[in-house]
Amino acid sequence: KSNVAVYYGQGAYQPRLSHFCQETSLDIINLGFINVFPKAVGDWPGSNFGNQCDGTVYEGTELLSGCHQIWEDIPICKELGKTVMLSLGGETAYEDIPTDEVAEWFADFLWYSFGPPGQNDTFPRPFQDNQVDGFDFDIEHYGGHGYATMIQRLRSHFADFPDETFYISGAPQCQLPDAQLSDAISNSHFDFIWVQWYNTAACSATNFLEGNGLFNFAAWAKVIQDSANPAAKLFVGLPASEEAAVDGFYLSPAEVYPLVDIYMNLYPDMFGGIMLWEATASDNNTINGYNYAQHMKHILHE
Numbered sequence: 191k192s193n194v195a196v197y198y199g200q201g202a203y204q205p206r207l208s209h210f211c212q213e214t215s216l217d218i219i220n221l222g223f224i225n226v227f228p229k230a231v232g233d234w235p236g237s238n239f240g241n242q243c244d245g246t247v248y249e250g251t252e253l254l255s256g257c258h259q260i261w262e263d264i265p266i267c268k269e270l271g272k273t274v275m276l277s278l279g280g281e282t283a284y285e286d287i288p289t290d291e292v293a294e295w296f297a298d299f300l301w302y303s304f305g306p307p308g309q310n311d312t313f314p315r316p317f318q319d320n321q322v323d324g325f326d327f328d329i330e331h332y333g334g335h336g337y338a339t340m341i342q343r344l345r346s347h348f349a350d351f352p353d354e355t356f357y358i359s360g361a362p363q364c365q366l367p368d369a370q371l372s373d374a375i376s377n378s379h380f381d382f383i384w385v386q387w388y389n390t391a392a393c394s395a396t397n398f399l400e401g402n403g404l405f406n407f408a409a410w411a412k413v414i415q416d417s418a419n420p421a422a423k424l425f426v427g428l429p430a431s432e433e434a435a436v437d438g439f440y441l442s443p444a445e446v447y448p449l450v451d452i453y454m455n456l457y458p459d460m461f462g463g464i465m466l467w468e469a470t471a472s473d474n475n476t477i478n479g480y481n482y483a484q485h486m487k488h489i490l491h492e
């Protein structure tokens with residue numbers, strides 16, 4: 191079963207999370223973003239979820255403390271069988287992780303604040319007693335080190351809850367080697383890799399349409415085969431509308447179909463599905479009565 195993953199949190203005039211959890215075409219929802227990273231042990235990260243939350247932050251931090259729509263809606267999403275990930279990074283973040291100690295602190299903060307409740311009450315609960323299903327690394331710049339350490343630390347926490355399943359995912363740019371996440375992918379265990387096959391002309395999905403050999407799904411498949419987790423699922427990341435990407439990188443559903451058909455069948459075990467940037471853009475992009483994510487779901491189930 192291949193999945194549709196969407197980013198949620200940065201959409202223009204976006205509806206609340208539960209609206210998207212009611213869409214049967216969506217399987218995985220990446221809540222974006224934790225967009226301020228700690229610079230030292232003890233620093234708190236910061237967050238931004240666009241028009242959601244009430245603007246209040248924990249005293250002296252940039253971590254939102256009033257995300258009532260999100261803490262109210264996560265139970266609805268879980269009830270509807272959605273996987274809800276918390277995404278780190280995004281467009282505005284300065285994602286430098288200076289030392290392994292900071293990496294481990296950051297991982298601990300995320301786990302005690304957004305993982306299973308009741309573990310360590312010296313940490314805040316921005317989504318109250320809700321726990322996310324894992325952490326997504328959307329590292330757009332300044333990355334390159336510290337992520338493997340974070341992920342190893344998070345996985346050691348995951349092991350404390352053997353009856354529960356937690357995931358690690360990443361959203362590298364399509365250019366290889368990805369400056370931000372290559373080290374992490376080689377040295378730590380990812381479950382999902384959704385490559386941003388847009389906004390980078392040298393390797394984007396639009397190259398597939400031109401048949402010029404630059405679309406590099408096969409090269410990414412090899413990266414995963416050689417990675418710390420060869421069983422990681424590889425997703426095709428696409429813009430959900432014209433406006434959602436840099437000009438010229440949008441593919442219509444009809445253009446997506448042959449690409450997915452070929453690679454889903456060339457890599458039946460590794461192919462994980464489609465990632466979309468982002469949820470509200472997909473909702474606003476209706477073609478023949480279906481929104482973009484619905485078209486993607488149809489293509490995956492052809």
Ligand SMILES: CNC(=N)NC(=O)NC
Nearest residue numbers: 197280281328361386467
């Ligand atoms: C404008 N920022 C983005 N397009 N970010 C992403 O696509 N992250 C997966």
